[in-house]
Amino acid sequence: xxxxxxEKALWEEIKESVYFEFKIEAWVDFGDILSQKPSATATHLIxxxxxxxxxxxxxxxxxxxxxxxxxxxxxxxxxxxxMLRLGELDKSLHLVQSDPVxxxxxxxxxxxxxxxxxxxxxxxVETYQDFDDYRLMHNHAVVxxxxxxxxxxxxxxxxxxxxxxxSEEYAAFTAFHFFNYLFDxxxxxxxxxxLHKINLPEVSMEAKMKIQSSLSHLHTQQLSPPYDAEHLExxxxxxxxxxxxxxxxxxxxxEAQCLLDAxxxxxxxxxxxxxxxxxxxxVKLFQKEDLDEFAxxxxxxxxxxxxxxxxxxxxxxxxxxxxxxxxxxRFFKKEHFPLAYAEIQENLGIVYSEIPDExxxxxxxxxxxxSSFQEALSIFNKEDFPYDHARVCNHYGNALxxxxxxxxxxxxxxxxxxFQEALSIxxxxxFPMERSITLLNYLEACWNADNSHDENNPGRLHEMQSRINxxxxxxxxxxxxQDAKIHQExxxxxxxxxxxxxxx
Numbered sequence: 079x080x081x082x083x084x085e086k087a088l089w090e091e092i093k094e095s096v097y098f099e100f101k102i103e104a105w106v107d108f109g110d111i112l113s114q115k116p117s118a119t120a121t122h123l124i125x126x127x128x129x130x131x132x133x134x135x136x137x138x139x140x141x142x143x144x145x146x147x148x149x150x151x152x153x154x155x156x157x158x159x160x161m162l163r164l165g166e167l168d169k170s171l172h173l174v175q176s177d178p179v180x181x182x183x184x185x186x187x188x189x190x191x192x193x194x195x196x197x198x199x200x201x202x203v204e205t206y207q208d209f210d211d212y213r214l215m216h217n218h219a220v221v222x223x224x225x226x227x228x229x230x231x232x233x234x235x236x237x238x239x240x241x242x243x244x245s246e247e248y249a250a251f252t253a254f255h256f257f258n259y260l261f262d263x264x265x266x267x268x269x270x271x272x273l274h275k276i277n278l279p280e281v282s283m284e285a286k287m288k289i290q291s292s293l294s295h296l297h298t299q300q301l302s303p304p305y306d307a308e309h310l311e312x313x314x315x316x317x318x319x320x321x322x323x324x325x326x327x328x329x330x331x332x333e334a335q336c337l338l339d340a341x342x343x344x345x346x347x348x349x350x351x352x353x354x355x356x357x358x359x360x361v362k363l364f365q366k367e368d369l370d371e372f373a374x375x376x377x378x379x380x381x382x383x384x385x386x387x388x389x390x391x392x393x394x395x396x397x398x399x400x401x402x403x404x405x406x407x408r409f410f411k412k413e414h415f416p417l418a419y420a421e422i423q424e425n426l427g428i429v430y431s432e433i434p435d436e437x438x439x440x441x442x443x444x445x446x447x448x449s450s451f452q453e454a455l456s457i458f459n460k461e462d463f464p465y466d467h468a469r470v471c472n473h474y475g476n477a478l479x480x481x482x483x484x485x486x487x488x489x490x491x492x493x494x495x496x497f498q499e500a501l502s503i504x505x506x507x508x509f510p511m512e513r514s515i516t517l518l519n520y521l522e523a524c525w526n527a528d529n530s531h532d533e534n535n536p537g538r539l540h541e542m543q544s545r546i547n548x549x550x551x552x553x554x555x556x557x558x559x560q561d562a563k564i565h566q567e568x569x570x571x572x573x574x575x576x577x578x579x580x581x582x
Contacts, residue, residue: 431477
């Protein structure tokens with residue numbers, strides 16, 4: 079719904095000239111500029127004192143390309159802006175044929191919407207008002223960041239735009255999109271520092287909430303064990319304030335995004351029921367906004383939570399996790415979303431290997447589990463995706479140790495081969511935690527592997543000792559050290575028994 083804010087006397091004039099002609103009465107509403115305040119969204123337009131102006135679009139309803147601060151009011155221009163927001167791009171451009179400058183501006187927005195190739199040089203115009211000095215820098219940054227063109231000097235244009243912004247509100251708007259760029263680049267410290275430069279008391283509540291939710295999202299994504307309980311509680315409080323604000327003001331997409339962060343924090347805190355509620359609501363909000371990909375991404379988070387919940391003593395949730403993954407796989411198809419598809423297959427492999435069932439059905443679950451892991455490895459190959467390849471191999475090795483024993487092969491020996499494959503990638507320098515986890519898995523498989531061809535198997539004993547020594551040397555945490563010591567005690571006992579048998 080598009081909403082036009084103007085004095086009531088102008089409503090009828092607009093309706094008579096263009097409103098009914100374009101048959102958009104079901105899509106356009108009116109608000110009294112004297113008694114109502116437009117929201118911070120591109121779907122609200124203001125007509126006042128003979129000019130059309132725009133609120134700062136904190137809802138990301140349109141590409142963040144800035145039009146002139148004020149455009150002389152003409153009915154065809156107003157309708158062109160309405161049509162643009164309704165997705166009627168061709169009609170919008172047709173309505174401004176007589177205004178080549180504005181037509182060029184709308185074409186830039188058109189290109190950002192459609193992903194057509196863009197030439198930043200086309201942004202140059204002949205004259206500028208004070209606002210346009212800032213606008214030019216901002217739009218150069220936006221076109222290079224979001225447009226289909228060569229990405230050059232993005233940092234420079236964003237910084238110049240923030241520096242030349244005519245108000246703290248516009249500075250915040252540009253800084254927010256610069257934050258998104260830095261975040262996507264993995265430059266988290268720079269991203270956070272840039273938002274902290276905004277003087278929050280001088281910006282609107284919409285801007286405050288957007289900045290707070292963005293910083294909270296950054297902090298949530300950076301969480302890693304060991305977790306600080308006070309930090310988690312502080313993050314949760316901030317996110318909940320944002321959720322409450324967005325819920326009250328109808329910013330449903332922003333609310334859903336915050337709920338995903340709240341779900342992660344609740345999950346980390348062990349509050350699985352609370353996290354499930356957040357993820358479920360986020361899925362519904364994205365669905366209501368027709369954002370299918372976002373909805374299914376949220377469904378995947380829900381599925382991971384259910385898997386974790388099941389693994390923590392509640393096996394009844396394996397079935398719900400399986401259903402959620404299978405539902406997501408119908409959207410994230412292999413040909414269109416190969417990486418998401420591979421991750422789903424990996425997780426299904428884990429669920430199939432752990433789901434409780436009667437003994438005679440466990441072999442069936444093992445077969446579909448192995449098939450899922452092989453499907454994941456067909457995409458996460460060692461050459462192109464080494465980190466993911468190692469993770470899947472480690473999970474597959476764990477799953478093999480849970481499968482019913484095969485008649486003609488030893489699942490534990492097979493598991494050892496997958497752990498070896500993971501260890502060939504997970505080196506101690508880059509991945510001390512991951513390598514330590516796989517080393518412990520390797521040792522566990524060694525204890526259970528078939529040694530019938532050589533009961534003492536000195537080669538395997540030597541390998542186990544080497545792995546224990548490496549665990550102690552890496553020293554990835556006290557839990558790993560304690561587990562290594564337990565394996566060492568068992569190995570020492572076995573060596574003693576072997577020595578006694580050889581020298582009675």
